Amino acid sequence: MDNNIKLLLGITDPNLTIDPKYQYTSYIEEKIIKNSKALLCHLYLSYPMHCPNCKVLMLHNGTKVVNNVHLSSAGKKLVLSIRKQKYLCPECKKTLTAKFKDTNYHDHFSNAVKAKFVRDLSLSRPMCEIAADSFTSSNTIIRSLESVENNFKVNRNWLPSHLSLDDFKSGKRFSSSGMSMCLINAVNHRIIDIIPERNNKFLRNYFIQYSHKARLSVMTITVDLYAPYRSLIKELFPNAFIIADKFHVVTQAYTAMNKIRIRVMKEYGAGTHEYRALKRFWKLLLKNQDDVDYHRYYPRINFKYAELSDSEVLDRLFDMSSELKTAYEYYQLLLQMYRKNS
Template sequence: MFSAIVKIHQKRCDYCGFSSFSHNGHYVSRVTYLTANASEPVYLELHKERLICKNCGRSFMVTSDIVDKNCCISKATRQKILMNLQDDRTQTSIAIDAGVSSSTICRYLDNYDDLFRRNLNYLPVHLAMDEFRGVGGKLHFICINGNGVHESQQILPDRYKNSIIEYFKQFPESVRARVKTVTVDLNSYYQDIAKLMFPNAKIVIDRFHIIAMITRAFNQSRVQTMKKYNKQSAEYRTLKFSWRLYLKSAENLDEKQLFYDRHLRKQLNN
């Protein structure tokens, strides 16, 4: 605990312009500050001087650059919390490290966009959008800079079409017109959003989803063909247990190296 007296230098009353004040005591506040060891938190006990105008009776209290008015968490601690929220860490570990409560971390996380307001005059030229499963199994919308940087542009609490459209409507039409490509999966309403919000952008289907769709179709055909044979036959065992080889590129198949296949009970190569 560190104690300090913060004095006020008020020459004139902000309300009546009178230049005479009387001392009105101190307001004591305890401010959470940065610490190198989470087990030994650092607090600042600030004795803030108060004055009262002799003419109009209005009171004044000193402010400090260390902490915002009506707040007990220092600006440096808040900045540290906001930087940690960008990392892959739990809210509890951030709270312990910063010497604050978990509810404070939740409040800062909820107000993240208010503290760091997005630039509504900028959108990536190459935009990619998708959804991911968050806490409690709920699906969230995410859009990123698809130009190799993969920097997160925005995360929305849901993936509803109206919510996504309302978000992109915040950007002027001229900004949205500069987007050249929008990369999406096979979700149809993402393509509808891209056509509506980005009139000059080309829609690109993510190749991962195309390959995944082809792989699923191939495996379904393999299983259907496999079921036509007896379970003890060589054809059935070949189709069932060697499925990894069917998904490999021909260039990665080894024609010389032999191995013993325990399912077919003989020496084989790829």
């Protein structure tokens, strides 16, 4: 195997050569591996090995074939079928196997494939899409990233002026509670770090690792409406203003609006005309006012099949409760404020 082929394949191990068994035939063949077509590249790995105990030159003791998944070639899965030399110490009888430089011990994916995983994930590509391109699974990508996570160091002496904290479901494998938190730069929306746990004790111990100067530089922190976060932020980031995440604000307003509708329904009682109308048009009450139809008319079963537009239906619902109308106006004002960034 010459240097040009190694360069094209991204192989850096100088001891890897074409398997002598295939030197008079093609050492690359197309085979079906795990129900998909793959290119199988037959290679040989051997070099002088000295016993780590006796320091004597070890003897050849047969070979062992190991398959390593490499970067895809020509749109097909590329598998390096490496026949590794086995060694035997003539003094202490210790046995060893030649090590492939481009793959970690016990791994079946080359380091070049793992580097591609990290590069693709940095571009915010979906994990399932990356897995399909690499002819692997999402679980394999997760395991590969866990093995290289120690190579990524977070700068504890710097934090952006505008931070955002957002929790997400990470699963029991990553977090004891199943929920973790993203630390995000609110300006460019880049993820700074993933915090495994979201409880106050863990968050305090995590942020204490950052220098006092870095924490003082934070001017705003966008976070949800969970009350314990506020006291923790005031303690650790004394110069930061707390901004309520608009998604959680709108969600709470949505929930409160729906509760008022349900309460008005129950006041009228099941089986009444008002109860049925408020129950049927619940989506219309929660709809953004800009999306309400004022022009098209439909026969409405709850209003004796009268031809009414969506806006006219809302007017009839508001006639049933002044409290519902007031809540609706406040809810729409809140939606407009966020939609126009007012």
